Amino acid sequence: xxxxxxxxxxxxxxxxxxxxxxxxxxxxxxxxxxxxxxxxxxxxxxxxxxxxxxxxxxxxxxxxxxxxxxxxxxxxxxxxxxxxxxxxxxxxxxxxxxxxxxxxxxxxxxxxxxxxxxxxxxxxxxxxxxxxxxxxxxxxxxxxxxxxxxxxxxxxxxxxxxxxxxxxxxxxxxxxxxxxxxxxxxxxxxxxxxxxxxxxxxxxxxxxxxxxxxxxxxxxxxxxxxxxxxxxxx
Numbered sequence: 489x490x491x492x493x494x495x496x497x498x499x500x501x502x503x504x505x506x507x508x509x510x511x512x513x514x515x516x517x518x519x520x521x522x523x524x525x526x527x528x529x530x531x532x533x534x535x536x537x538x539x540x541x542x543x544x545x546x547x548x549x550x551x552x553x554x555x556x557x558x559x560x561x562x563x564x565x566x567x568x569x570x571x572x573x574x575x576x577x578x579x580x581x582x583x584x585x586x587x588x589x590x591x592x593x594x595x596x597x598x599x600x601x602x603x604x605x606x607x608x609x610x611x612x613x614x615x616x617x618x619x620x621x622x623x624x625x626x627x628x629x630x631x632x633x634x635x636x637x638x639x640x641x642x643x644x645x646x647x648x649x650x651x652x653x654x655x656x657x658x659x660x661x662x663x664x665x666x667x668x669x670x671x672x673x674x675x676x677x678x679x680x681x682x683x684x685x686x687x688x689x690x691x692x693x694x695x696x697x698x699x700x701x702x703x704x705x706x707x708x709x710x711x712x713x714x715x716x717x718x719x720x721x722x
Contacts, residue, residue: 490617491657491713498658500581500612500714501528507656507718508610510534513576518565518599519583521677523549523558530557534577539563544676565595570602578603580611585630585637586678592640600649603721609650611717613637619699620662620712624674626692627684641717653718660714663707664700667693670708 504525508515511533517526520538522545529536538560540546549560563569565580565587578599587595599609614621616631624630645652664670671689675681685692700708 491615491659493659495657495659495713498660500660501525503656503658503716504528504579504581504610504612505532507716508577508579508608510536510577514574515577515579516568516570516575516602517579517581518568518595519580519586520549520560521545521583523552523560525579525581526558526560527552527555530555533557537561539565539568541565542677544679548676566591566598568598568602572601573604574602576604576607578607578609580609580613582612582614584611584613584640585633587637589633589636592637593643596640596644597649600644600721605721607721608653609717609719609721611641611719613715613717615657615713615715618659618711618713620710622699623670623692623695623710626688626695627674628678628681638715638717641719645717645719649722650719651722653720656716656718658714658716659711661701661709661711663703663705663709665707667696667708670696670710 510529513534515529515534515536517538520526520540523538526536526538536558538549541564546560546562613634616634644650700710703709
């Protein structure tokens with residue numbers, strides 16, 4: 489399925505807050521990256537935690553300006569460091585497909601374990617299409633792993649632990665000051681990309697410049713269609 493420009497442009501935090509109403513809830517962002525989503529949730533009144541495996545990403549999250557109600561810890565999606573029924577909201581934002589493929593089902597099972605009854609699981613995943621994907625695929629083609637993550641969610645929705653609250657689509661874009669900034673971001677997210685990026689740097693830069701759109705601040709923006717799956721813990 490290709491959604492392209494047919495879906496609305498939405499801010500990631502705007503649609504997350506609209507669908508989860510985080511104020512007053514305990515929330516966990518699994519694979520929180522630089523922690524921006526954690527801070528946005530805390531600013532809306534959630535008690536928000538970010539879980540991150542990457543030392544570089546965790547350091548960036550902790551170095552950001554502190555927001556009351558936001559905190560970060562090291563850990564893995566398939567072994568969440570929380571007791572059963574502890575949280576109101578669990579989030580995989582652009583992160584489920586980064587879990588090892590054979591561990592994805594376990595990661596969703598762990599989310600089910602730590603959520604309270606009626607707790608929400610919010611999963612936002614990039615589709616294998618759009619300018620951002622087209623640039624990335626030269627050094628990290630995630631077509632199959634993104635499809636695998638979606639199949640995991642479909643299995644979960646058909647199981648006994650969850651009530652399927654629906655699927656939705658939108659598009660967003662990420663802004664980069666220049667190609668070097670894009671490269672630094674891609675390699676910080678996944679250092680295993682270093683060799684492939686170096687081997688294909690010329691075509692990656694060519695596609696970055698051809699497919700990116702310059703915004704009013706002079707930055708290059710790459711559009712990315714997204715899918716949201718929302719599950720409620722039974």
